[in-house]
Amino acid sequence: MDVDHAYDLIERAVRAGRVANAYLLVGGVRGMAGELADRVLHLLFGPGDLRVHPDIHRLAPAKKTRIISVDAMRERMIDPMEKTTFMGGWKAGVVLGADRLKTESANAFLKTLEEPPPRTLFLLLSERPEQLLPTIISRCQRIDLPDARAQQLEEPYRTQVLDVLAGDDLTSVTARAAAAAKLAAVLEALEELAAARVQEDIEEESSNAGEEVDDDALKALVSSRYRESRADFVATVMSWFRDLMALCAAARRASLDGDDGGEVPLMNEPRRAVLERRARKITRAQAFRNVEAIESFATSLERNLPELPLLSFLIDRLAFGAEGGL
Numbered sequence: 001m002d003v004d005h006a007y008d009l010i011e012r013a014v015r016a017g018r019v020a021n022a023y024l025l026v027g028g029v030r031g032m033a034g035e036l037a038d039r040v041l042h043l044l045f046g047p048g049d050l051r052v053h054p055d056i057h058r059l060a061p062a063k064k065t066r067i068i069s070v071d072a073m074r075e076r077m078i079d080p081m082e083k084t085t086f087m088g089g090w091k092a093g094v095v096l097g098a099d100r101l102k103t104e105s106a107n108a109f110l111k112t113l114e115e116p117p118p119r120t121l122f123l124l125l126s127e128r129p130e131q132l133l134p135t136i137i138s139r140c141q142r143i144d145l146p147d148a149r150a151q152q153l154e155e156p157y158r159t160q161v162l163d164v165l166a167g168d169d170l171t172s173v174t175a176r177a178a179a180a181a182k183l184a185a186v187l188e189a190l191e192e193l194a195a196a197r198v199q200e201d202i203e204e205e206s207s208n209a210g211e212e213v214d215d216d217a218l219k220a221l222v223s224s225r226y227r228e229s230r231a232d233f234v235a236t237v238m239s240w241f242r243d244l245m246a247l248c249a250a251a252r253r254a255s256l257d258g259d260d261g262g263e264v265p266l267m268n269e270p271r272r273a274v275l276e277r278r279a280r281k282i283t284r285a286q287a288f289r290n291v292e293a294i295e296s297f298a299t300s301l302e303r304n305l306p307e308l309p310l311l312s313f314l315i316d317r318l319a320f321g322a323e324g325g326l
Contacts (some may be wrong), residue, residue, distance in 0.1 A: 006019070006143045010040055020141040022113055022122035024201060025205040026129050027145030029096050033125040036145065037094055039220040040123065055085035066201065066221060068095070073105040078112050081120060089168050091120045098124035099131035100224075103298050106133045109140060113139040130231050131224070152239070153232045160186050161233065165240045166274045170315075170322040180311040187307055194225035234298045239267040240275075245287040247279035278321030286319040293317040 013019040022038075027033035041050050050056055057080045061068050081093050095101070101109065102300045113122065113136070124140060126132060127148070152158060164182045168183075219263045243266045250264045266272055279287075297314045301307070 001143060002146055003032050004041070006036055006145065006208045007039050008237045009143075011043055014261075019121065020187040021116045021120065022124060022128060024126065024140035024142045025145065025174055026126055026139060026142060026148045028147045029127060031147045032145040033127075033147075034096075036143070037123045037125060040121075041092055041094070041118060042199060044092060044121065044175040045087075055089070055091045057081060057091075058096065059094070060096040065223070066100060068097070068105050068288075069103045070104040070108050073108050075100070078108065079113060082117060087117075089119065091117065093120070093122045095122070095124045098126040098136070099128040099272065101132070101136070102220075103133070108140070110135055120172055128228055128231075130229065153229070153236045155235070157186050157190060157229075158236050162235050162240065162268065162271065164269055164320070164322070165237065170191045170320045176315045177312060180209065180308065180315045181317075183311050186295045187230060190229040190233065191222075191226045194229060198222050231303065234294065234301070237297075238291070238294050241287070241290040241318070243268050243275050243278050244282065245284075245291055247276060248287040251279065251284075258295075281321035282319045290318050 010019065011025065011044075025033040025036055037051075041056060044057065045053055057077055059068060059072060059077045062072070077093050077095065081091055116122070116237050122140075124132075124136070129137065129142070153161060161183065164179050167175075167179060170179055198218065201221075202218075246264050246266065266275060268275065282290075293314060297310060300310050
């Protein structure tokens with residue numbers, strides 16, 4: 001949905017008195033999500049510089065820790081939003097980088113989201129909504145904007161994952177164990193990259209503040225950054241098997257209707273030849289079970305279970321359609 005369309009929907013809801021209590025704007029915080037938020041705020045509060053408006057409260061991650069703490073949430077969002085308005089009209093709470101809410105701050109925010117004061121609107125801006133608690137997401141009306149981040153691994157890691165999935169020999173126990181080990185190595189490299197980037201952020205900001213980041217906070221920052229990359233890893237794996245499923249479904253329609261309906265769009269278009277060859281060797285039921293297996297794998301990852309055994313179990317469950325395969 002583009003910014004103009006999203007704005008029109010919110011404007012009509014405001015005029016009709018049916019505006020949601022909270023909107024989750026998924027897109028660039030400094031891009032389309034930020035633009036939409038500014039337009040909605042001007043709709044409610046009129047023209048002028050709204051950066052210092054007494055009834056608009058903004059909350060963003062702390063520069064050094066890149067998180068939104070529970071203390072910051074209470075002091076800068078919950079408590080001010082519960083007070084009487086200065087201007088007698090709307091109150092707005094804007095959370096920039098809402099995916100940086102810690103569990104404690106998200107839980108503290110929930111009650112306010114569930115029972116907001118009258119004429120109150122919350123705008124949560126996020127480029128990584130997958131990091132938000134489901135309970136937060138469920139209390140917002142979500143709007144996905146065109147510049148929302150595509151959940152795909154950066155290079156060279158994306159190519160490394162796809163090379164494993166496109167491998168010719170994925171049939172023997174030994175070959176599958178090797179494939180799982182290669183994918184685990186990608187995750188290990190992503191975790192090391194997360195640690196390096198967090199350290200770079202801290203060093204870059206150290207000249208502006210003398211505050212040290214303790215070990216627990218550092219571990220939390222690395223873990224958060226790594227989970228983002230790991231989610232992209234899962235999305236990349238899923239994209240491969242969704243392409244297989246799409247090709248299987250198209251083949252099924254062609255066999256029933258006698259018309260292939262044109263070329264199926266794929267997320268991994270450069271590897272179409274491999275995917276089409278694989279899709280001819282698996283059934284539609286196997287293709288659907290592949291997707292279910294990856295969804296189960298993603299859920300297990302969030303429970304912080306050991307990654308290599310999970311990957312080994314996943315690889316054993318998947319139908320790749322490789323030469324001589326399942």
